[in-house]
Amino acid sequence: MNEPAISAVGLSLAMGLCAVGLDLVPGIVMALILARRSFPGKSVLEALVFLPLVLPPVVTGYFLLRLFSQNSFLGGFLAGIGIKIIFTPAGMALAAAVMGFPLLVRTVRAWLENIDPRLEQAARTLGCSKLSSLFSVTLPLAWPGIVAGSVLCFARALGEFGATAMVSAGTPGQRTIALEIFRYYQSPGHEETVVRLALVSIGLSMVALAASEALIRKTTRLRFEKMSGEKP
């Protein structure tokens, strides 16, 4: 594999990890809000969170461009303090994070909704504050959902094309696997690189899936063993 292709793999992996890193905490908080709270305007918030899931990714990318362009309020402010988002790897990571966010939120929320909220009440009566009941009861019980959601988010960020392409400068070092495959595919004589990159992305996705399965199984088995372990 040639050098740009290898750097594309590295960048893709970095994008995936960055997206999970950026999304994890806000995603869990959002999932908690959507699973446990009811308030006026909840459906609007819900629609906003899940919008990237149904919108053409290019449109999401376009919104990001407008939001962070130097002419906009936010982009102008960031430029003022020396932060540039558009056409930088940071912008690409942000785009990947936005695309992966709804997948993480959806998965974690589904798990949270399966947890009896009265378990938290029980924890409260046993001396937990609201926050500590979250950390000692709710989140450990939602752990498999958090892992599964993170993997989905990672995989989504890894292969994201549309939104990332909109905010990428397209220069070497700003091309992910997906962008690189598209570029090589358009220029003749690079069939082989395309196939290789495709195989690499298949491999990465499968490793991520397998790792998450193993992680979930290991933690649940550990728990199970701890629970059903016999007294010596």
Add this chain to the structure above:
Amino acid sequence: MIYLDFGLERGNFVFQGQFSSSSKVTGLMGPSGSGKTSILLALAGVLRPQKGSIRVEGRDFFDSGQGINLPPEERRLGVVFQDDLLFPHLSVRDNLLFGYRRTVETQRKLKPEEIFALLDLEPLLDRGVGDLSGGEARRVALGRALLTSPCLLLLDEPLTGLDLMLRDRLLAYLLRLKNELDIPMIYVSHNFSDLSLLADESVLLTVEQAGKNGKRSRVAAFGDPFRILPVTGQFSSAGGVENLIRGEVVEARPGCGYAVVKSGDLLIRIPLNDNYVGAECYVTIRADEIILAVESLPRVSARNVWTGRIEEIIYLENMALVTVNVGRKIRAEVTLEAARELGLRPGMIVHALVKVRSMRSVVLDRLNR
């Protein structure tokens, strides 16, 4: 000392009432839907009343006038929920120590070993909560609540969902807690017999349907026992009325096929099983297993024949609940027709007949094994 006086609205349920109690065990009784659980949750701080005040052992938990609302973790109440609510991701041991670890060291009055022994929890410690039986899970929930060294223990129908054998066992455990620990309890139940045995004082909740603003709603309040019985008729469907009598095994007669338990002046003949003389035991007789006779029967197979005066008759939907004082009060259930034909009325002398086989008994010492 427990004092509460509050109003609570939840959907179409309205509760308004006040009571105070300084008994060791206070029973809270009422038909389903009368808000027993809501009252416990309000006490525990999980549910916030609209107005009023709650004070326990000299501490203000809630006072809408002064804007006081102590969060659950600062109230230090032990709650045993109706369906246990054990944490599925933790072992039995970690469940038990959950509250203990979060209790300030100076406030830990009960030691884990003590509670484990008291509730026979040792063999369960390393198991998962998933493979506990109903009775075991209930004991773990009880232990978990106790290990926070609570200033008040709230028990929400702790015997519900257990079969008869387990009920008797758990009841014996609860009696042991009552006798050995210095923790007041509020005991929610819709069963006469557990309350008559455990509670020093009982409060009854009444419910009535009320149409308010065109909506049907349930209005609950603390009320008077005898007004509620005919209205709901719940007690007959809630497992039947049982008599629980505490006594001592005074004699075992293998040749006759029974053992004799003495409770006050009353002699009760129960099945032999592994009773032994000197053991403290509890005898349970279901009210509907007792036959009442107006004249004494000369030759009868029932080995328990007690004579006493009728103190009270409560007429329910399909039967009459007759309280007879045979040295201690027992309740017998007869059909409405029988009550009519025999001409039962308070003050009348009757004979109560019970077969040995109709007795269930729990020997308290057996729990120590």
